[in-house]
Amino acid sequence: MLTISNLTVFYGAIQALDSISLEVNQGEIVTMIGANGAGKSTTIRSISGLVRPRSGEIIFEGKPIQELPAHEIVKIGIGQSPEGRRVFANMTVRENLELGAYTRLQKKVEVSSDIEKMFTLFPRLKERERQSAGTLSGGEQQMLAIGRALMTRPRLLLLDEPSLGLAPFLVQSIFQIIRDINRQGVTVLLVEQNANQALRIANRGYVLETGNVVLAESAENLLKNDDVRKAYLGE
Amino acid sequence: MQALLQNLIYGVQLGSLYALIALGYTMVYGVLGLINFAHGDVYMVGAYVGFYACTKWLPFQDISVHPEAAWHNLGMAFITLMLAILLCAALGMLIERFAYRPLRNGLKDLDAHFWGFVIALPLTAKFITIASPFGLISFIGVGIVVGYVMRPLIKHLASRIKLTSSRLNALITAIGVSLLLENGGILLFGANPNFIPNLLPERKFNLPGGISVQSGQMAILAVSLFLMISLRYIVLYTKPGKAMRAISYDIEAAKLMGIDTDRVISFTFAIGAGLAGAGGAMVAAFTHIKITPLFGLQPGLKAFVAAVLGGAGNIPGAVLGGILMGVAEAFVAGSKYVSYRDAIAFCLLILVLLFRPSGLLGKNVVEKV
Numbered sequence: 001m002l003t004i005s006n007l008t009v010f011y012g013a014i015q016a017l018d019s020i021s022l023e024v025n026q027g028e029i030v031t032m033i034g035a036n037g038a039g040k041s042t043t044i045r046s047i048s049g050l051v052r053p054r055s056g057e058i059i060f061e062g063k064p065i066q067e068l069p070a071h072e073i074v075k076i077g078i079g080q081s082p083e084g085r086r087v088f089a090n091m092t093v094r095e096n097l098e099l100g101a102y103t104r105l106q107k108k109v110e111v112s113s114d115i116e117k118m119f120t121l122f123p124r125l126k127e128r129e130r131q132s133a134g135t136l137s138g139g140e141q142q143m144l145a146i147g148r149a150l151m152t153r154p155r156l157l158l159l160d161e162p163s164l165g166l167a168p169f170l171v172q173s174i175f176q177i178i179r180d181i182n183r184q185g186v187t188v189l190l191v192e193q194n195a196n197q198a199l200r201i202a203n204r205g206y207v208l209e210t211g212n213v214v215l216a217e218s219a220e221n222l223l224k225n226d227d228v229r230k231a232y233l234g235e
Numbered sequence: 236m237q238a239l240l241q242n243l244i245y246g247v248q249l250g251s252l253y254a255l256i257a258l259g260y261t262m263v264y265g266v267l268g269l270i271n272f273a274h275g276d277v278y279m280v281g282a283y284v285g286f287y288a289c290t291k292w293l294p295f296q297d298i299s300v301h302p303e304a305a306w307h308n309l310g311m312a313f314i315t316l317m318l319a320i321l322l323c324a325a326l327g328m329l330i331e332r333f334a335y336r337p338l339r340n341g342l343k344d345l346d347a348h349f350w351g352f353v354i355a356l357p358l359t360a361k362f363i364t365i366a367s368p369f370g371l372i373s374f375i376g377v378g379i380v381v382g383y384v385m386r387p388l389i390k391h392l393a394s395r396i397k398l399t400s401s402r403l404n405a406l407i408t409a410i411g412v413s414l415l416l417e418n419g420g421i422l423l424f425g426a427n428p429n430f431i432p433n434l435l436p437e438r439k440f441n442l443p444g445g446i447s448v449q450s451g452q453m454a455i456l457a458v459s460l461f462l463m464i465s466l467r468y469i470v471l472y473t474k475p476g477k478a479m480r481a482i483s484y485d486i487e488a489a490k491l492m493g494i495d496t497d498r499v500i501s502f503t504f505a506i507g508a509g510l511a512g513a514g515g516a517m518v519a520a521f522t523h524i525k526i527t528p529l530f531g532l533q534p535g536l537k538a539f540v541a542a543v544l545g546g547a548g549n550i551p552g553a554v555l556g557g558i559l560m561g562v563a564e565a566f567v568a569g570s571k572y573v574s575y576r577d578a579i580a581f582c583l584l585i586l587v588l589l590f591r592p593s594g595l596l597g598k599n600v601v602e603k604v
């Protein structure tokens with residue numbers, strides 16, 4: 001579904017990605033783990049068209065997308081819940097979800113029914129429907145960020161550190177929800193610091209170190225790998 | 236008491252005009268974090284559109300000779316207003332497209348060509364008079380050719396300078412565009428002041444208490460209020476309005492919603508410039524003020540102060556700031572300190588910024604450096 005080959009990204013003079021390649025197949029949950037600054041967010045942001053690669057290719061369903069503007073990439077079916085959630089704090093929960101459906105806002109009935117679906121997935125958001133997003137707790141904001149990304153009706157969902165800064169019981173439910181979303185047919189590329197949890201729900205994983213892919217294996221094997229256990233699972 | 240009320244009315248009318256211009260500053264600041272110093276010059280262009288429409292383009296009739304033509308002229312005045320809004324909106328979009336967008340997305344061939352064209356204008360204007368259609372066509376033709384020739388040079392220069400959307404770059408660009416419009420105005424409209432003669436019937440209404448209002452003043456106030464209310468509706472309830480609010484909060488998150496941010500930014504410039512253009516045309520038509528290509532400087536600066544006063548990026552704040560400044564100015568102008576009328580704006584600004592650095596209605600956020 002998504003194939004990245006030899007992607008190299010610079011921020012000014014700083015190299016963030018050094019010719020990385022990775023692949024996500026239809027229906028999978030693929031996770032990308034790695035220390036802070038390894039280049040996980042940069043990969044995600046390149047896929048969404050928020051940063052322009054210096055070289056390399058990003059192919060989605062057979063079409064190169066690395067030159068497309070960000071809003072076109074959303075339209076062809078790639079949604080993202082960004083690192084740090086970045087909900088529109090000055091708008092209500094409902095308005096945030098509506099913005100996710102920006103490209104089809106005129107279809108009011110369809111949008112409303114999609115919002116209802118989000119409320120079944122995240123009942124907490126229903127209770128907070130008319131509240132401004134800035135007043136939500138961290139966990140609720142994360143749910144809103146995911147819900148908002150789902151409102152773009154993605155076939156591939158990019159999640160950048162969805163469990164960051166959440167209480168342990170919330171982390172559990174976020175991972176449960178990611179699994180549910182995947183079961184409903186959405187392919188997921190999941191970036192996580194919480195490698196343990198991420199590898200448990202993922203099919204495959206990539207380990208990034210300073211802009212390079214150093215390991216690419218099934219999640220099962222990565223969980224067993226000694227280096228991974230030492231470096232990312234705290235053992 | 237009578238003088239007080241009279242000053243208040245004048246102040247609110249003046250303030251509604253500042254508010255109208257301030258809205259453009261604040262909306263652009265909201266979406267891009269950029270102070271568009273060329274905005275006051277768009278107001279000037281609006282005044283010239285008013286001038287040309289009233290004296291050359293449209294069949295206004297002299298009401299001192301044909302008093303019965305009042306309604307006809309009123310209709311023409313409405314068309315003038317529409318023309319000013321549309322042409323200035325187009326100018327605003329042009330400024331955004333060629334001056335500010337390359338700072339965000341890089342300088343493309345078309346941008347380089349455009350700037351080559353602009354550089355060619357004053358040179359060609361020396362040799363070709365644009366009054367005839369043939370002159371205009373050859374003028375544009377020469378511009379296009381020169382633009383094409385200059386393209387590689389401009390692209391080369393742009394690659395030597397780092398084009399980034401840093402605040403300093405944006406500020407320098409804004410000042411450049413402002414100078415370009417002012418000097419372009421001198422080239423195109425001439426440096427001599429022009430004014431619009433009496434085309435509309437002007438009445439003075441006497442209200443109880445010895446207060447009087449002029450019909451022209453009231454028209455400016457009414458049209459400004461109408462435009463501001465329309466803007467509020469657009470921003471709160473329409474699709475591009477929602478996109479504008481999303482962009483002003485977080486432009487990247489807005490892109491992830493599928494919002495074509497370049498288009499919405501262009502729309503924002505169009506609206507802001509259209510409002511300023513309406514203000515310029517109304518002032519030119521109703522107050523018969525002498526207009527020159529530098530005539531946007533003073534009101535532009537005051538409207539900028541009004542936007543900061545209310546809280547940059549905050550739409551109701553711009554309206555509040557504008558009205559406040561208009562009223563303050565009216566009271567100073569009506570007192571014995573009349574020579575300080577232009578200074579009061581800046582005194583107010585210093586006072587407000589001392590106590591509320593983010594403006595009256597602005598959120599108290601610490602500016603990231």
Ligand SMILES: Nc1ncnc2c1ncn2[C@@H]1O[C@H](COP(=O)(O)OP(=O)(O)O)[C@@H](O)[C@H]1O
Nearest residue numbers: 011014016034035036037038039040041042043
């Ligand atoms: N906007 C930026 N400007 C400059 N350098 C950046 C920027 N964003 C990230 N970097 C650098 O790029 C590298 C990769 O960052 P990032 O992709 O955010 O890593 P991760 O998400 O894995 O923590 C880091 O060295 C980081 O400092």
Ligand SMILES: [Mg+2]
Nearest residue numbers: 040041042083
């Ligand atoms: Mg990151």
